[in-house]
Amino acid sequence: MSADTATRPTAVLGRPPGRWQRANKATLAMLGVGVALFLGFGIAAPNFLTFNNLSNLATQVAITLIVAVAMTFVISTGQIDLSVGSILAFTATCAAEMLQAGWDSSVVIVVALLAGLFWGAVNGWLSAYQKIPPFIVTLATMSVVRGLAQLWTKGFSVPIDARLFVAKLGDASFLGLSALAWIALATVAVGAVLLSKLPFGSYVNGIGSQEESVRRAGVNTARIKMITLMLTGVAAGIAGLLTAARLGSGSANSGQGFELTVIAAVVLGGTNLFGGRGTVLGTVIGALITGVIANGLNLLGVSPFLTPIVTGLVLLAAIWLNLRGRAMADLFTHLTGRS
């Protein structure tokens, strides 16, 4: 930056600044927290940093991560989706019921994803085109969609035959990682490209910042907002299918409180809850932090009831950082003399 004063004052730099300047400061802070947690648990629990446990951790966070990647888009546009846990339960029971009725696994997978997409489209149409706040829309569908699943199964859990492809998917592994972990990795890759490389990603963040500006630039903002909610719908559909596959049954009561875990992961990663600033990499870090806390405390053999308490406290600390991350980054820059 010292060259700046030497050049003509009117020349505008078109080359990218350093990584430090471009990085989302709140995400950097959470990366630090994540590394600290890994090191801390690594020292406290000797079997924490083994490949087996880390592979296990990847499987544990996979389902949350898949939906959290999609939720990053929704939150970046300044919206929220509270219905993902209910859509998860709906597709899980839907898949189990269809498998029990003798449908082929391939058909069931397609139908489950379409069911997720359908609920996402309902959420999206009501909030983007009918202008009902997404908080209200998804609060309502959260109740309706789970209610439908409960009505359908009368509250019973529906078993899945372990010989079926869908059931095998839950236990399959490849190169030491579970199928779930691979699907999550693929979702992250797609999400990262979509958010940071395509115009769509720019519009998503732009809408979260000043929707009217994006609309005046000739972009159909309602459609983009609807698509983001359809993304969480499909992601919740995948999550429901994988949950059913993993548990070997579909239950209308699965995924309760799931939406909060997902939103926590996104916010922990430094995505601004008010929109305009989303990062998929941050969401990966956020999901890992929530997973690491549960996994590490479990290995340490402490009471499992401690997990939600610690997770909640870390979330609180993260939001505090999220709001002050910029100020702290500025301070750090000032102290280290970088700019």
Next chain:
Amino acid sequence: MGESALVSLRGITKSFGAVRSLRGVDLTLAPGEVLGLVGDNGAGKSTLMKVLAGAVQHDSGQISIDGRDVRFTSPADARRERVGIVYQDLALCDTLDVASNLFLGREPRRGPFIDRATMHARAAETLSELHVRVKSTYQEIGELSGGQRQAVAIARAVSFRPRVLILDEPTAALAVAEVRQVLKMIRDVAAQGVGVILITHRLQDLFEVCDRITVMYEGRSVEDAPISDLDIERLVAMITRSGATNGGPGTEEVA
């Protein structure tokens, strides 16, 4: 100035329900000319400019551009005739960088991906041409000062290669040095042959950049005078319609 006019508006009227917002406005603009459009609040300046930008449809009267009669039914129509407007709220996104804002909705692409290298290079070129002072095209809009934001918004409008550029209060709430920069930018744009219409309440700005002033009063265009014939007292009198009534352009008496 009939045949040399870039834009000419004749007898434009517009009513919103019972409110007659425009009651017959005449206005002309030549290429490369900076026209100051002044008048008290509610005189109809903004409505008139929205008509010219296609955001509002007029009831009667005639708009012609380059001598051709046109009628705009949407902002896209106006953009096609290369009429650009920068509204007071600028229409920028705070969390996107300067280049993304300049190219919002028309990003250069390589396949499905944004071609960031090209986008930033072209943004840097556009901004340098207009002498806009920002450190880098990678800066977020939210980090810029009010003057820089205004400059980026104008640069964005200019990059559409307009023949007519309408600026609505571009210097309101800017620091003194920033006002200088924006005014210089207006002169640069006009020097490229663009006809600029400047709406402002800062009368001293008019004397710095305008060639001519059109005054509106209660929905009518009431005065049209070269800036060289005016001084600030006379201009104030023309706007408030105190004393200077019927003192047409060229009359030297001071109100």
